[in-house]
Amino acid sequence: MHISVxxxxxxxxxxxxxxxxxxxxxxxxxxxxxxxxxxxxPWGIVFLPDHSMLVTERSGALRHxxxxxxxxxxxxxxxxxxxxxxxxxxDVTLHPQFAENxxxxxxxxxNGEGGNSTAVARGTxxxxxxxxxxxxxxxxxxxxxASSMHFGSRIVFDREGRxxxxxxxxxxxxxxxxxxxxxxxxxKIVRLDDDGSVPQDNPFLNRSEALPEIWSYxxxxxxxxxxxxxxxxxxxxxxxxxGGDEVNIAEAGKNYGWPIVSHGVNYDDTPVGTGKKATxxxxxxxxxxxxxxxxxxxxxxxxxxxxxxxGDLFVGGLRAKALVRLNVxxxxxxxEERLLNHLGYRIRxxxxxxxxxxxxxxxxxxxxxxxxAPGD
Numbered sequence: 001m002h003i004s005v006x007x008x009x010x011x012x013x014x015x016x017x018x019x020x021x022x023x024x025x026x027x028x029x030x031x032x033x034x035x036x037x038x039x040x041x042p043w044g045i046v047f048l049p050d051h052s053m054l055v056t057e058r059s060g061a062l063r064h065x066x067x068x069x070x071x072x073x074x075x076x077x078x079x080x081x082x083x084x085x086x087x088x089x090x091d092v093t094l095h096p097q098f099a100e101n102x103x104x105x106x107x108x109x110x111n112g113e114g115g116n117s118t119a120v121a122r123g124t125x126x127x128x129x130x131x132x133x134x135x136x137x138x139x140x141x142x143x144x145x146a147s148s149m150h151f152g153s154r155i156v157f158d159r160e161g162r163x164x165x166x167x168x169x170x171x172x173x174x175x176x177x178x179x180x181x182x183x184x185x186x187x188k189i190v191r192l193d194d195d196g197s198v199p200q201d202n203p204f205l206n207r208s209e210a211l212p213e214i215w216s217y218x219x220x221x222x223x224x225x226x227x228x229x230x231x232x233x234x235x236x237x238x239x240x241x242x243g244g245d246e247v248n249i250a251e252a253g254k255n256y257g258w259p260i261v262s263h264g265v266n267y268d269d270t271p272v273g274t275g276k277k278a279t280x281x282x283x284x285x286x287x288x289x290x291x292x293x294x295x296x297x298x299x300x301x302x303x304x305x306x307x308x309x310x311g312d313l314f315v316g317g318l319r320a321k322a323l324v325r326l327n328v329x330x331x332x333x334x335x336e337e338r339l340l341n342h343l344g345y346r347i348r349x350x351x352x353x354x355x356x357x358x359x360x361x362x363x364x365x366x367x368x369x370x371x372x373a374p375g376d
Contacts, residue, residue, distance in 0.1 A: 022375050026337050027308040029375030035359070036069035039367035044091040044107075044154075044297075044349050049099055051354045054125075055361060055369065058088035062106065064129045065369060077123055077132030082109040082116045085148025090118075091349075093155045095194060103194075104132060107153040107165065110140060117141035117185075118151045118167050120196070138196025141185040142211065145170050150221040150239075154297075159232050162199055163192045164215065164250075166222035166236060169258065176259045179218055182210035187258060189222065189236065189250050191215040203253030218256040218282060224298040224315055225250075237298055237315055240264035241272060243290035248283065249331060257282040264290060287326070287333040294319035296363075297349030300328075303356025305374050314358060316347035323347055323360055323372075340370070 020033045041058040048054065053065040060081045061074035081089045087109030095103035102125045110119035120139040123132030150168030157163055169179040169187030179187025182204055190213035193199055204210035224237035234250045244264025248256055261279050262272035278284050289295075297316035301309045313326040313333070322341035326333045340347065345362035353359050358372040 023339075023342075024375075025339060028306055030339075031373045031375050032340065032343075033371045033373065034368050035371050036065050036071060036369040037366055038071060039063070039361070039369070040365065041088075041363050042348060042361040042367040042369070043089065043363070044093075045351050045359065045361050045369065046092050046094055047351060047354060047359075048094070053351075053359075053369070054092050054104065056089045056092045056106065057367070058090070058363075059083050060089045060108075062089065062092065062132075069369070072129065075125075075129065075131060077135050078106065079108055079110070079119070079121045079135060079137065082111045082148075084109075087116060087148055087151055090151060090153050091155045093157065095122075096157055096161055102127075105155050105163070107151075107155055109151050110137070110144075112140070112144045114144040115146040116148075117144040117170075118153045118165070120153075120155060120163075120165055120192075122194075122196075136196075139165060139190065139192055139213070141167050143184060143186075145172075145175050145186075147172055147175065152222050154223065154225040154236075156225045156227060156234060157194075158191075158227060158234070161194055163194060164225065164234050165190050165192065166219070166225050166238075168221035169219065171221070176220075179220070179258050180255070180260065182207065182214060182217065185211060185213065187219045188213075188217050189215045189219065189225075189234070215252060216250045216254050216256060218258050218260070219248075220246075220258040220262075223296040226298050226300055226313075229300050229302050229311070235298075235300075235313070237295040239294060240288070240290070240292055242267050242269070243292060245289040245292045245295055246285035247287040247326075247333060248285050251283075255282045256285075263288045264292070286331060292319055293317035293322070293324055295324075297347070297351075297360070299350050299352050299358075301352060301358065303352055303358075305356030306358075314350050316350050316360060318346045318348065318363060321346055323350065323358070339372070343370070345370070 064072035091107040123135035147170040149171035152166040178184035222238040260273040322338040348363035
């Protein structure tokens with residue numbers, strides 16, 4: 001059901017007077033709080049062990065956000081980014097052993113010969129949170145092309161400490177066909193060891209014509225990905241064209257169809273590829289949206305704050321301007337609910353907080369960090 005706002009009130013926080021509201025959803029009453037604002041199109045967010053946060057701004061800054069919502073000055077050592085169009089500083093995540101090694105991973109649009117592409121760097125965060133040191137680019141998408149569109153990209157660690165990186169096919173029709181070619185990283189998910197080397201069980205490792213990093217292919221532009229908490233499988237959600245946003249379970253060596261098949265059409269209303277939604281040998285999505293929500297950022301909820309939502313999938317919606325809750329049963333999605341759509345914000349990323357609260361960042365000139373907590 002559509003959310004109704006029950007109460008609006010203000011609560012003082014140390015850095016600013018920030019708005020709170022109580023909202024009724026289908027299954028729970030929630031309190032929505034603006035934790036911080038003043039960010040320049042934030043893209044990715046991650047919690048540190050002390051419950052503060054790191055957040056990226058697409059223009060190229062990585063910032064620390066303290067427990068009171070105060071933004072730091074930009075952290076030094078971040079690689080130079082090509083901040084044009086959809087490019088810039090994108091995702092951020094921590095090494096699973098961050099408490100011991102303090103490694104931070106960033107994805108970004110990287111300039112180079114022939115144009116730009118998505119890259120991943122890692123560096124060591126100083127104890128005072130002011131700088132990254134020993135920064136190395138551990139992956140760079142090939143080939144670089146002249147485009148400011150469809151970079152992906154989410155970074156997800158699996159249970160063995162390996163990294164999935166989701167990559168766009170760079171949008172233009174002259175590039176998109178490379179999503180079907182194994183000699184290109186465009187339109188792929190790649191799987192890496194934590195230092196950027198290639199795992200020895202990657203599916204195309206022994207094929208001479210294939211790039212060894214490739215895990216799956218035939219993708220369009222994946223800006224949402226997360227591990228299923230029970231199966232450990234990688235679920236991803238990718239942007240469709242005009243219609244046809246897709247939820248997929250990305251498995252080793254499989255082909256997800258773009259741009260041969262699609263549940264949407266091109267922006268000029270012409271058919272995509274064959275004009276079919278499915279064809280033998282290509283995986284079908286488990287869920288689609290038409291009209292699109294423009295998905296970006298996702299989590300499987302596992303916290304204690306909302307027991308009625310445990311196991312549900314939460315997805316940021318850019319075009320939908322909502323946080324979309326998907327009720328998951330096994331490998332099926334049986335229903336959905338849209339939250340926060342009364343705020344009118346483009347939601348770029350989603351994270352689960354240390355106490356089970358749900359935190360989102362909004363893709364705006366005055367980007368915000370917004371928290372959902374139990375209403376009681």
